[in-house]
Amino acid sequence: MNRVYQIVRKEWAEVFKNRLVLFTVAFLPLIAAALPLGILYLGRSSADFAADVGKDIPQGFSVLCNNLTGEECVQYFVISQFILLFMILPLAIPITIASYSIIGEKTRRTLEPLLATPITTAELLIGKGAAAVIPGVIATWLAYLVLVIGAAWMGVGMDSLLNPFWSIAVFVVGPLLALTGVSVAVIISSRATDPRTAEQTSMLVTLPILLVFFAQVAGLILIDAQIVILIALVLMAVDVALLTVAVQLFQRENILTRWK
Amino acid sequence: MIRIEGLTKQFNGITAVENLELEIRPGEVFGFLGPNGAGKTTTLRMLSALINPTSGTAWVAGYRLGEDDQALRRNVGILTEAPGLYDRLSAERNLSFFAHLYGIDDVDGRVERYLKLLGLWERRSEPVGTFSRGMRQKLAIARAMLHEPSVLFLDEPTTGLDPEAARLIREFIEGLSGEGRTIILNTHNLDEADRLCDRIGVLNTRLLALDTPTALRREVFGRKVVFHLANLRPQFEATVAKFPFVEAVESKDAKLLVTLDDPEAHNPTLVSALVNAGAQVRFVGEIRRSLEDVYLHLVSNGGTEPERGNET
Known part of the structure; x- marks a missing residue:
């Protein structure tokens, strides 16, 4: 375990001296927390804005608001739109x-x-994977904490954020996505020669999440706890497959003699 | 210390190293000479358990390849072709990271010892990215030595260094050999091999020759003695050729060139015979072959001109 710890320490000492990496780790979580809080703030200070948002709530979502007031339902809807940002975070940072x-x-x-x-x-x-996964997951959790505290300060009902829907997304899907990101990065890295090419190519893995995000914004689908659980199950299977491929490619002899 | 039996490595059907048989003694400094692509780095990689042989095996520091590679790696040090240091980390942090990976108990003490030994202590806190090529190479050697291995592999340790830095590295290697460590050196620098190595193996996929630098010169070209005469006559060749220990004789200008196995023992006899035959011997010298001549002769399959060499 000491050697794994030493790898993690070395990686962090080195990688966090890179400005681009630092920017990604610090800036993305900030955006993820600030965007929904900003929109909630606008909703509270402008009745027209809240009314406009209220009109856009899809029919299916209203079912989820059965015990909530109209204003609480609007808040719940706004926050739900951003859950996917919290899924992209643990994917983008480790990549x-x-x-x-x-x-x-x-x-x-x-x-x-x-x-x-x-x-x-x-x-x-394990050392390299942990060095990439841990900051992604911690940054996501911190951003979530900021969102929860900020939303509470604005008087948003905690039921909207501390429910199984968000908990599964942040605490289960998040780490699974981080693992997906690392596996993809290892696979791409075994062929690429430039970190930016590897990063940009690996980032394609966020496309399915973005598609789901836009589909929800467009009202085509409605993300609820069931869909998040389904995403978690699919990710488990995908992660097992990706990790197997990544480990296969990460053979000592391959690394030394074939990585060009 | 190292026993190699039939070691062969192929990459996608192309043979990089073929049937290498060799034994390297404890405390010996052994040099691999060979052109680019001769299999020198591949051999070091196999012996340090970085890559697996296609066939054959070797015992290094008491461990057989493929049986306990982790233990083998714990007992050997390797200076790779590129220094391979973490530029953003300090010299001290680079070494302490590797010291932890090798499981060294007193990490701080060991790191301090090697930084001081290689003259890098004063700059220990600076990022390695600011170091010169020579300093980086010294740090890489410190890293290879950190766990005090009994076997040390050095892959082209002075390539790309300025003469002063190269000399410092060579002196350090000479010091290491004095400590009784087994050192295997890959080099293109024939003068370096000549000075540092007890024995040399000329490798070009196969092992072409193996011996001490002096013996290799003798094996390939023999030892050539030059008798400078004031009055070279055709019969002097026959005067010298009649002795059984004379391998070859030729006359050129005012010189008689004689190939001998042991000039120190036979020169007095030849001088005496020549004087008795009426020759006026001005002085006697020897053509010394450089290791470069031997190397070029071996790798180009005997293409070196026999006239080359410096008379001493």
Whole structure:
């Protein structure tokens, strides 16, 4: 375990000196928390705005508001729209970190001395994976905490945020997505030679989440707890498959002799 | 310390190293010479358990390849072709990271010792990205030495360094060999190999030659003694050729070139015979072959001109 810890420490010491990585880790969660809070604030201070939003609530969503007042239902709807941002966060941050961490080893030719130590491939992968997943998950949870505190301060009912729907999204789907991000970054990194190319290519994995986001905004689908559970189950299967492929590609001999 | 038996490595059907057989003694400094793509780095990678051989095996520091590679890696150090350091981290942080991976108990003490030994202590807190090539190479050597391995692999340790930095690295390697460590050196620098190595293996996928630098010169070209005469006559060739220890004789300008196995033992006999035959011997010298001549001869399959070499 000590070697895994040392890998994580080294990764953080190195990766967080990169401004782009720092920006991604700090800025994205800030946006994710600030956007819904800003819209809630507007809704509270402008009755017209709240009324406009109220008119846009899809028929299906109203079913979820059965015990809520009209204003609470509007708030619940607004916050629900942003749940997908909290799913993109744990995906985007690990992808950025892992792309720089793995391709960085490759471009600086630091992998060979590292692999010459008694570290096992599992320790190396777990260390690198943890170094990428932990900041993504913690940043998401912190952003969620900021959202909850900010919403409470604005008088939004906590039922809207502290319900199974959000809990599964933030505490189950979040870490699963972070794992997806790292696996994809490892797979892409084994072929790419430039961290930005790897990061940009890996970011394509956020497309399905964005599609769901836009479908919800367009009123085509309604994300509820059932859909979030379904996403979690699909992700579990996808993660197992991706991790298997990532570990297969991350063979010592492949890394040293075929990574170009 | 190292025993290699039939070690072979192929990449996608292309043979990089073929049937390498070799034994390297404890405390020996052994050099691999060979052109680019000769399999030198592949050999070091196999011996340090970084890649697996296609066939054959080796015992390194008491461990057989493929049986307990983690233990093997704990007992060998490797300086890779590129220094491979973390530029954003300080010299001290680079070493302490590796010290932890090797499970060293007194990490701080060991890191301090090697930073001081290689003259980097004063700049320990600076990011490695600000270091010169020579300093980076010294830090990479410190990293390879950190866990005090009994076997050290050095892959082209002075390539790309300025003469002063290269000399410092060479002196450090000489110091290490004095400590009884087994050192395997890959190099293109023939002068370096000549000075540092107890034995040399000329590798070009297969092992073409294996011996001490002196013996290799003798094996490939023999030792050529030059008798400078004031009065070179055709019969002097026959005077010298009659001795059984003379391998070859030729006369050129005012010189008689004689190939001998042991000049120190046979020169007095030859001088005496020549004087008795009427020769006026001005002085006697020897053409010394450089390791470069030997190397070029071996890798180009005997294409070196025999006239090359410096008389001493």
